[in-house]
Amino acid sequence: MKRASIYITLLLLAFTGAMVTSALWTYKLSMQAAMGNLKTAATNMAVNLDFTLNNLGLRRYYFQKLVSSGDWEAVAFLALYNRDSEVLLHSNINLIGLRMKDPHIQRVFATGIPMDHFMTLGTGEKVYVLDYPLHYHREGKLRTEVLRIALHTYPAMGVVRKARFQLTLSLAATGVLWILTFLLIFYIRRSVRMERQLAEKERLALLGEMAAILAHEIRNPIGSIKGFAQLLMEKKEDDSPEREFLQTMVEECIRLEKLVRDLLHYAREERLRLSTFLLKELVEECVKQSEGHREDIKLAIEISDNLTITSDRDKLKQILLNLIQNSQEAMKQEGTLTIRAHEKGDKIVLEIQDQGKGMTPEVRERIFQPFFTTKSQGTGLGMAIVKKLTEQLEGQIHVESSYGQGSVFRLILPKKVNPQ
Numbered sequence: 436m437k438r439a440s441i442y443i444t445l446l447l448l449a450f451t452g453a454m455v456t457s458a459l460w461t462y463k464l465s466m467q468a469a470m471g472n473l474k475t476a477a478t479n480m481a482v483n484l485d486f487t488l489n490n491l492g493l494r495r496y497y498f499q500k501l502v503s504s505g506d507w508e509a510v511a512f513l514a515l516y517n518r519d520s521e522v523l524l525h526s527n528i529n530l531i532g533l534r535m536k537d538p539h540i541q542r543v544f545a546t547g548i549p550m551d552h553f554m555t556l557g558t559g560e561k562v563y564v565l566d567y568p569l570h571y572h573r574e575g576k577l578r579t580e581v582l583r584i585a586l587h588t589y590p591a592m593g594v595v596r597k598a599r600f601q602l603t604l605s606l607a608a609t610g611v612l613w614i615l616t617f618l619l620i621f622y623i624r625r626s627v628r629m630e631r632q633l634a635e636k637e638r639l640a641l642l643g644e645m646a647a648i649l650a651h652e653i654r655n656p657i658g659s660i661k662g663f664a665q666l667l668m669e670k671k672e673d674d675s676p677e678r679e680f681l682q683t684m685v686e687e688c689i690r691l692e693k694l695v696r697d698l699l700h701y702a703r704e705e706r707l708r709l710s711t712f713l714l715k716e717l718v719e720e721c722v723k724q725s726e727g728h729r730e731d732i733k734l735a736i737e738i739s740d741n742l743t744i745t746s747d748r749d750k751l752k753q754i755l756l757n758l759i760q761n762s763q764e765a766m767k768q769e770g771t772l773t774i775r776a777h778e779k780g781d782k783i784v785l786e787i788q789d790q791g792k793g794m795t796p797e798v799r800e801r802i803f804q805p806f807f808t809t810k811s812q813g814t815g816l817g818m819a820i821v822k823k824l825t826e827q828l829e830g831q832i833h834v835e836s837s838y839g840q841g842s843v844f845r846l847i848l849p850k851k852v853n854p855q
């Protein structure tokens with residue numbers, strides 16, 4: 436699934452790249468086409484005017500009439516300048532006779548070739564301007580003036596506007612595609628995860644049922660073996676070598692009994708028996724009872740004396756006993772076992788922290804699986820029981836652990852479990 440997501444993302448990236456490049460390309464081409472159109476239109480007008488002015492002479496109102504007649508679309512203004520920057524003709528007749536210094540016009544006089552550029556009018560509109568050298572006969576002499584043709588860009592830029600719209604549209608479409616794809620990946624991942632969890636739950640339920648049946652069948656024979664071994668042991672002399680064998684038999688039987696007890700705990704479905712009690716008292720009771728109480732482990736209980744909880748006392752005790760025992764077993768050297776609790780909204784957060792050997796991420800992944808153990812004498816059922824009982828108490832359990840440094844088991848329990 437992870438790999439599929441990466442492929443989909445890469446594909447999407449490639450698609451986005453192609454889409455944006457093609458839209459940008461279209462935009463660039465349309466810009467060039469628009470510029471070409473403006474230039475052709477302006478040059479045609481210039482050639483036309485060159486001819487007419489040479490034939491008709493400079494008539495004061497000629498440009499004004501041309502622009503206002505509307506015969507030539509898109510003309511913003513027309514003007515004719517002489518070398519001294521004097522306005523000889525203009526479509527706005529008020530400007531005729533004025534001097535207007537303009538570096539563009541000077542350059543056309545200097546080079547003798549037409550040049551185009553954009554300029555902004557007093558109205559704020561940006562227009563296309565062609566400055567065209569015009570050769571003109573006057574009083575028998577050939578003079579050169581500069582004809583300026585300014586065109587509105589709006590009509591020619593229509594194609595550019597379309598291209599820009601297309602660019603925006605394709606960007607938006609790609610954005611939507613990205614969002615949809617990520618939503619899809621998210622939902623597929625979630626459903627795969629949920630399916631896996633469900634399968635795991637079913638597997639565990641089946642395992643529990645089998646374990647319960649097996650445990651019942653085994654319990655009585657173990658009891659008899661242990662009983663007879665003890666009986667035989669009592670009959671032997673103290674220094675008899677067989678006594679040692681019988682002792683081992685009894686010890687192994689005790690171990691098997693623990694396994695069977697754990698199995699039954701794990702498999703048994705018991706109704707909750709709720710009561711309200713002091714949490715600190717229960718914790719102290721568990722610590723006292725936990726097997727293998729050790730001198731080298733310092734104990735710190737940080738729970739306020741009057742913190743109460745309404746829950747199933749026996750089940751919570753089972754949970755704590757298992758957690759405390761694991762913590763003690765994890766601490767080979769001396770260290771502190773801290774048990775603390777605080778209220779958080781309608782929950783109680785209960786933490787059991789040890790300074791033991793901690794867990795690798797691989798072990799951490801598997802601790803709740805029944806029969807998973809890293810201990811030679813372990814049953815691997817402790818944490819499975821803890822998980823099951825915690826869920827029954829409507830709580831959650833989280834584990835933080837770093838290898839070689841210790842672990843924290845965090846139980847989040849409701850302050851008040853709802854009666855079933």
Ligand code: ADP
Nearest residue numbers: 761762765793802808809813814815816817818
């Ligand atoms: P068991 O104690 O019989 O091995 P559990 O189900 O209680 O079975 O624990 C399973 C495994 O989880 C342990 O074998 C151990 O590797 C790991 N584990 C549990 N608690 C701790 C802890 N506090 N520190 C380190 N490892 C732990």
Ligand code: MG
Nearest residue numbers: 760761817818
């Ligand atoms: Mg254990």
